[in-house]
Amino acid sequence: MSSADLTSERDLPPEREATAKGDVAPERDGPRDTGMDDASLHRWLARTWRTPPGIIGALSSVDHKVVARRYLITAFVFLCLGGLNAVAMRIQLSGPQRGLIGPDLYNQLFTMHGVTMMFLFAVPIVQATGIYLVPLMVGSRNIAFPRLNAFSYWIYVSGGLFAWVSFALSMAPDVGWFAYVPLSGPEFGPGKRADVWAQMITYTEVSSLAVAVATIVTVFKQRAPGMSLDKIPLYVWALLVTSFVVVFAMPAVMITSTFLILDRLVGTHIFNPAEGGDALLFQHLFWFFGHPEVYIIFLPATGMVSAIIPAFARRPAFGHLGLVLSLIAVGFLSFGLWVHHMFATGLPKLGASFFTASSMLIAIPNGVQIFCWLATLWDGRPVIRTPLLFVFGFFFIFVIGGLTGVMLASVPLDLQVHDTYFVVAHFHYVLIGGSVFPLLGAAYFWFPKITGRMMSERLGHWHFWLAFIGFNAAFFPMHLVGLWGMPRRVYTYPAELGWGNINLFITGGAVLFFLSFVLFTLNLVHGALKGAPAGDNPWDAGTLEWATSSPPPSYNFARIPIVTNVEPLWAEREVLPVATGLRVDVRELLISTVAEAHPDIREKSATPSIWPLFAAIAVGGTFLYSIFTPWAIVWGAAPIAITLIGWFWPKDTPEDEE
Amino acid sequence: MKQRPVADLSGLPSFGLGPRSPTWWGTLGFMALEGMGFALAAGAYLYLATLWPNWRLSAPEPNHWPGTIVTLLLIVSLVPNHILNGYAKQCAIGPVRIGMVVMSLLGIAPLIVRWFEFPTLNIYWDTNAYGSMLWVLLGLHTTHLITDVGETIVLTVLMFTRHAYSGRRFGDVGDNAFYWDFVVLTWIPIYLLIYWMPRLG
Numbered sequence: 130m131s132s133a134d135l136t137s138e139r140d141l142p143p144e145r146e147a148t149a150k151g152d153v154a155p156e157r158d159g160p161r162d163t164g165m166d167d168a169s170l171h172r173w174l175a176r177t178w179r180t181p182p183g184i185i186g187a188l189s190s191v192d193h194k195v196v197a198r199r200y201l202i203t204a205f206v207f208l209c210l211g212g213l214n215a216v217a218m219r220i221q222l223s224g225p226q227r228g229l230i231g232p233d234l235y236n237q238l239f240t241m242h243g244v245t246m247m248f249l250f251a252v253p254i255v256q257a258t259g260i261y262l263v264p265l266m267v268g269s270r271n272i273a274f275p276r277l278n279a280f281s282y283w284i285y286v287s288g289g290l291f292a293w294v295s296f297a298l299s300m301a302p303d304v305g306w307f308a309y310v311p312l313s314g315p316e317f318g319p320g321k322r323a324d325v326w327a328q329m330i331t332y333t334e335v336s337s338l339a340v341a342v343a344t345i346v347t348v349f350k351q352r353a354p355g356m357s358l359d360k361i362p363l364y365v366w367a368l369l370v371t372s373f374v375v376v377f378a379m380p381a382v383m384i385t386s387t388f389l390i391l392d393r394l395v396g397t398h399i400f401n402p403a404e405g406g407d408a409l410l411f412q413h414l415f416w417f418f419g420h421p422e423v424y425i426i427f428l429p430a431t432g433m434v435s436a437i438i439p440a441f442a443r444r445p446a447f448g449h450l451g452l453v454l455s456l457i458a459v460g461f462l463s464f465g466l467w468v469h470h471m472f473a474t475g476l477p478k479l480g481a482s483f484f485t486a487s488s489m490l491i492a493i494p495n496g497v498q499i500f501c502w503l504a505t506l507w508d509g510r511p512v513i514r515t516p517l518l519f520v521f522g523f524f525f526i527f528v529i530g531g532l533t534g535v536m537l538a539s540v541p542l543d544l545q546v547h548d549t550y551f552v553v554a555h556f557h558y559v560l561i562g563g564s565v566f567p568l569l570g571a572a573y574f575w576f577p578k579i580t581g582r583m584m585s586e587r588l589g590h591w592h593f594w595l596a597f598i599g600f601n602a603a604f605f606p607m608h609l610v611g612l613w614g615m616p617r618r619v620y621t622y623p624a625e626l627g628w629g630n631i632n633l634f635i636t637g638g639a640v641l642f643f644l645s646f647v648l649f650t651l652n653l654v655h656g657a658l659k660g661a662p663a664g665d666n667p668w669d670a671g672t673l674e675w676a677t678s679s680p681p682p683s684y685n686f687a688r689i690p691i692v693t694n695v696e697p698l699w700a701e702r703e704v705l706p707v708a709t710g711l712r713v714d715v716r717e718l719l720i721s722t723v724a725e726a727h728p729d730i731r732e733k734s735a736t737p738s739i740w741p742l743f744a745a746i747a748v749g750g751t752f753l754y755s756i757f758t759p760w761a762i763v764w765g766a767a768p769i770a771i772t773l774i775g776w777f778w779p780k781d782t783p784e785d786e787e
Numbered sequence: 788m789k790q791r792p793v794a795d796l797s798g799l800p801s802f803g804l805g806p807r808s809p810t811w812w813g814t815l816g817f818m819a820l821e822g823m824g825f826a827l828a829a830g831a832y833l834y835l836a837t838l839w840p841n842w843r844l845s846a847p848e849p850n851h852w853p854g855t856i857v858t859l860l861l862i863v864s865l866v867p868n869h870i871l872n873g874y875a876k877q878c879a880i881g882p883v884r885i886g887m888v889v890m891s892l893l894g895i896a897p898l899i900v901r902w903f904e905f906p907t908l909n910i911y912w913d914t915n916a917y918g919s920m921l922w923v924l925l926g927l928h929t930t931h932l933i934t935d936v937g938e939t940i941v942l943t944v945l946m947f948t949r950h951a952y953s954g955r956r957f958g959d960v961g962d963n964a965f966y967w968d969f970v971v972l973t974w975i976p977i978y979l980l981i982y983w984m985p986r987l988g
Contacts, residue, residue, distance in 0.1 A: 151878025154952040156801050163797060273809050342816035350809045354794060376816060380824040384831070388923070397912050397919035399831070405844045405916035410834055414827065665788065676788050688790055698788075707790045710797030719796060720809060728796050730803045733955075774941055779950040786953050787801055 159714035173713035178684040189737040191275035200257030211245035223636035225624035235620035236303035243306025248333040249289045255429035256340045259368040265674035268353025268690045270718040273346035281339035283745030288332025295325045302326035310400040310411045324756035327386040334379045341375035352726040355692035367432025370460040378421035385414040416467035424463040430567035440670035441517040442509025448501035455494035462491040473547040488538035515589030519570030526562025551611025581679040582660030588652040596645035602638025671696025715783040733784040740776035747772045802954030818969045832920040844915045850907035851982035857897045861971040864893040875960040887943040894936035
């Protein structure tokens with residue numbers, strides 16, 4: 130095939146009659162990849178799958194890697210902003226009765242720190258990692274519903290902007306990240322601050338729900354031939370289970386925030402005990418989401434650990450089935466724990482005992498995972514590189530967080546330390562240990578795939594030790610000061626209580642921890658600009674994302690790989706078995722069956738479109754307007770409908786018509 | 788990496804209907820999360836109902852007739868909905884066009900009755916929490932009704948254009964029929980909760 134063929138008509142005359150029955154126009158066949166030489170194949174696919182040039186092209190991109198990169202960078206920016214909130218609070222608390230920050234700003238700071246870290250950093254970044262990696266790991270060319278995926282990013286950005294612009298205008302929420310009523314209700318939450326909380330939640334949850342559905346369908350229907358359920362990589366399993374948890378947990382917080390905004394805006398009484406409502410209902414609904422939320426953040430991190438450990442232990446994960454079953458068990462059990470956040474509300478004793486038992490129960494599948502990882506390392510020949518260092522840090526910190534978790538599951542202890550720094554220490558050990566450390570390891574591990582360059586190992590080691598020491602120096606003493614009685618969410622404390630020195634020490638640790646992120650940023654920038662070229666598979670790892678070039682081309686794989694093993698690249702070291710027969714002139718990918726991943730359909734994947742951005746602007750504008758008047762929903766309906774019709778109306782491309 | 792072709796996909800069809808297609812699974816995913824929303828709203832109603840011994844908080848009984856008419860209309864609409872789904876599977880354009888028009892009308896009809904249903908709840912949303920929950924439950928279902936009817940109408944128009952002769956479009960019709968089942972199914976528990984639970988106690 131010559132280059133002239135590429136400029137010829139997009140659709141070649143049909144070679145064979147389509148077999149579809151009924152009133153369906155016959156498929157206009159195009160060139161296939163069968164027998165095509167590598168150079169022509171690359172030219173065809175690159176032209177078919179590229180993101181169009183120019184600003185409109187960039188805004189229309191539906192490439193999962195482009196969208197994921199944007200997500201990753203945006204979430205990292207929010208991590209830095211949330212981190213700066215924390216540094217500001219730590220400076221205020223570094224000594225008794227410091228006057229740097231007043232109570233009003235302090236309330237906004239800890240609320241913004243919480244909502245930013247939970248809704249704008251942690252959930253989006255684990256989902257973004259999945260958006261990048263899942264289609265590559267299952268051997269597909271794009272995520273399912275790529276336009277929905279692009280839409281989710283724009284909604285997420287508008288939610289983040291909304292929250293942070295509000296903060297700049299001193300109208301940020303000041304009611305804590307879980308915004309309990311009656312504090313956030315119409316009676317005690319004047320102004321628009323609690324409304325900002327409620328609608329920011331709606332934006333970010335719409336976004337994560339969309340990503341969850343796209344991820345589930347990608348895993349169910351777009352796996353490479355041969356990747357039956359038992360050959361799905363552990364990381365993909367983790368994202369699949371997480372997405373299911375999102376689907377069943379996130380509606381709870383959307384219901385909560387919608388009820389809250391209805392109470393505040395149109396005078397319903399759902400949370401008002403004076404008119405037959407109930408304030409505790411808010412807590413039940415919120416934590417029915419809030420506890421699974423912890424696992425939404427944690428499960429993908431365990432998937433990362435399950436990807437990193439085999440690569441550096443040089444053997445497949447020990448107990449693959451046990452690891453998968455643990456993931457599923459944790460997913461289910463995560464819905465049975467929410468009441469342990471409410472032990473101090475005076476619930477019936479039997480109920481409290483049940484939730485104590487279930488809180489301890491979830492330690493079992495998590496323990497199984499830890500022992501499987503240890504066995505993998507024990508039996509392997511571990512190569513200590515930066516990603517593995519962060520995994521070790523994860524073990525150490527997360528196990529401590531798990532132990533204080535088991536302590537807090539018992540009601541008498543929980544009542545004593547409720548709302549103290551002991552709880553702050555516990556959940557930072559769980560969240561930073563359980564999620565941020567694996568994420569940092571994952572950053573070092575997959576950075577070469579995303580950029581084609583390596584990060585510095587030397588800086589990486591410095592980064593790890595600075596982060597590890599800084600983290601423990603900042604958060605371990607919080608256990609002590611919590612046991613001494615220091616409550617969370619106070620903007621200062623009197624000198625007589627004697628908490629001054631330990632708080633100064635904590636602030637020192639926090640600064641070290643912050644500096645570790647500065648070092649990380651330097652390493653990212655240095656790696657992206659001057660890192661050593663990575664090649665396709667720098668770690669000699671076994672999963673499919675390493676089978677393609679770094680960074681991967683727009684179409685991911687020139688031909689769809691065929692999977693024979695859970696670590697396909699270790700099973701087929703020299704030559705990758707592939708499937709042929711897909712069209713190269715349109716965006717075609719392979720749909721397979723759910724359980725066995727038998728090839729089933731040559732499906733067209735959506736082309737780039739600006740409409741998801743317009744739809745996100747319409748939806749975002751409606752949400753924003755709705756904190757002022759309920760009529761926003763009525764006025765917003767028309768632009769939303771128009772943009773959605775624009776999105777779904779066929780555009781005369783083969784992708785839309787065939 | 789070097790590649791070794793071992794399988795040929797060229798004979799595969801370019802579309803599939805029902806559970807073979809990703810869109811069907813996506814629709815199912817959205818049903819799951821929306822169904823969860825319904826379940827939680829219903830749960831909140833039951834939570835408040837069991838919390839207050841004098842539930843209904845001295846409010847008058849809602850008049851069930853408009854709600855019952857909506858229920859009957861929705862149940863009746865399932866028949867043409869499934870006939871339409873059958874024609875979509877056969878990719879038969881003529882009957883599908885008729886079916887889509889019928890389903891659009893059968894979507895608008897309960898919406899009209901719904902307009903009269905809100906006042907017959909006999910309570911406002913801001914009277915007390917019982918009123919709030921009735922309006923929330925009815926509002927939640929009405930939102931689904933409106934969006935699905937809107938989608939059905941757009942798809943009906945689309946099926947009368949040249950874009951209609953595509954397997955993908957017949958798949959859309961099938962998924963739309965599938966979603967309508969969900970809209971009808973979610974209404975039944977809400978109907979019982981709003982109109983018949985107060986009559987029980």
